[in-house]
Amino acid sequence: MAFDPAEILTAAKSSRRALKAALLGWFDHNKRDLPWRRTKDPYAIWISEVMLQQTQVDRVIPYYQRFLETFPTVKALAAAEVSDVLSVWRGLGYYSRARNLHAAATELSSRFKAKLPGTVDELKSLPGFGRYTAGAVASIAFDQEAPLVDGNVARVLSRLFELDGAPGDKTREAALWSLAELLVQGERPGDFNQSLMELGATVCTPSSPTCLLCPVQTHCRALAAGRVDELPPPRKLPPRKRLELAVALSHRDGNVLLARRAEKGLFGGLWEMPALIVEPGVNPYAALRKLFGKRSTIGPEMLVLERTLTHRDLVLRLFPVALPPRLKLPPEAYLEWKWVPREETKALGMSSAMESALDEVLPLEAMKGRRPKKK
DNA sequence: TAGACGTGGAG
DNA sequence: TCTCCAAGTCT
Numbered sequence: 395m396a397f398d399p400a401e402i403l404t405a406a407k408s409s410r411r412a413l414k415a416a417l418l419g420w421f422d423h424n425k426r427d428l429p430w431r432r433t434k435d436p437y438a439i440w441i442s443e444v445m446l447q448q449t450q451v452d453r454v455i456p457y458y459q460r461f462l463e464t465f466p467t468v469k470a471l472a473a474a475e476v477s478d479v480l481s482v483w484r485g486l487g488y489y490s491r492a493r494n495l496h497a498a499a500t501e502l503s504s505r506f507k508a509k510l511p512g513t514v515d516e517l518k519s520l521p522g523f524g525r526y527t528a529g530a531v532a533s534i535a536f537d538q539e540a541p542l543v544d545g546n547v548a549r550v551l552s553r554l555f556e557l558d559g560a561p562g563d564k565t566r567e568a569a570l571w572s573l574a575e576l577l578v579q580g581e582r583p584g585d586f587n588q589s590l591m592e593l594g595a596t597v598c599t600p601s602s603p604t605c606l607l608c609p610v611q612t613h614c615r616a617l618a619a620g621r622v623d624e625l626p627p628p629r630k631l632p633p634r635k636r637l638e639l640a641v642a643l644s645h646r647d648g649n650v651l652l653a654r655r656a657e658k659g660l661f662g663g664l665w666e667m668p669a670l671i672v673e674p675g676v677n678p679y680a681a682l683r684k685l686f687g688k689r690s691t692i693g694p695e696m697l698v699l700e701r702t703l704t705h706r707d708l709v710l711r712l713f714p715v716a717l718p719p720r721l722k723l724p725p726e727a728y729l730e731w732k733w734v735p736r737e738e739t740k741a742l743g744m745s746s747a748m749e750s751a752l753d754e755v756l757p758l759e760a761m762k763g764r765r766p767k768k769k
Numbered sequence: 770t771a772g773a774c775g776t777g778g779a780g
Numbered sequence: 781t782c783t784c785c786a787a788g789t790c791t
Contacts, residue, residue: 704784
């Protein structure tokens with residue numbers, strides 16, 4: 395083993411007081427003024443914590459404000475359709491977060507009188523609440539001495555205590571949570587947790603940390619050992635897989651044919667131009683013909699759009715498709731089908747990739763002056 | 770348990 | 781261009 399958890403825990407116990415005082419003092423004077431730090435409303439704090447998962451602060455802020463305006467309470471969120479929640483979430487990514495938010499709001503209404511419960515165990519029983527989010531809401535909104543470990547905390551603690559091991563290493567994870575648990579005990583647990591995250595986000599950054607400005611530099615074992623740059627080691631990501639889709643652009647009278655994806659999996663619950671996976675070696679024409687039937691007319695490929703996701707290389711190949719009148723759209727392929735006026739597509743939950751494709755082949759500008767006819 | 774699950778910005 | 785993300789959760 396590259397490190398001794400028991401020894402680290404003992405060391406943490408002896409320096410706990412000074413470490414916490416330094417971090418809290420630093421936090422009080424250096425914390426960023428963020429919208430979710432201006433409220434004690436557990437609901438608002440919950441929303442912010444979910445949005446911030448794997449997402450940068452700058453991107454979250456406008457979404458956070460719009461979300462709370464649209465769904466100001468648990469009740470309002472529970473009363474909404476999940477498609478409306480996805481519409482507000484549009485472009486933020488990891489859409490299961492939005493679906494779980496809605497599902498949890500429903501459960502909160504039935505099980506907890508539409509209020510967030512104040513304990514980690516109760517919170518963890520709700521969809522979308524893992525160990526981190528439960529700890530965050532319990533400590534920040536309810537002043538519970540609940541630990542939390544996110545990417546920031548893991549990095550800060552790894553350096554402070556010279557904790558070896560790669561992200562995902564079980565021994566390392568256990569040691570991190572033990573440390574967090576030990577350190578959070580005492581006054582202002584929410585602020586303390588936030589101080590660790592804030593330090594990681596602004597000072598103890600992954601690359602080029604500003605150790606000279608660090609309030610706990612004298613406690614930092616990695617700094618003393620000259621190992622700040624090598625802790626924690628970068629995690630290795632699996633290679634991306636290629637996902638190629640044949641996408642049908644079908645429009646008439648200013649309306650675009652859209653369909654809503656099944657709730658699970660990639661882009662779950664989102665609207666899109668009807669699309670099919672093109673397996674290697676398969677002719678996209680044949681795939682689209684199979685979906686829409688022999689009487690449809692498929693034109694030449696009009697656009698190839700590539701997007702890189704964390705785990706996939708996404709390729710969208712667009713084809714114009716003319717459908718015969720009164721064609722029955724295959725109900726098994728999607729949750730629902732709809733002809734949507736072009737200028738109303740922005741109000742639907744849609745992935746950024748699909749939105750880009752739609753903008754390319756059917757710019758809003760070109761639709762000006764056309765009167766959409768409702769069918 | 771490792772892989773699925775988005776996005777646009779930073780270096 | 782290209783890599784690597786950023787306050788994780790679910791299966």
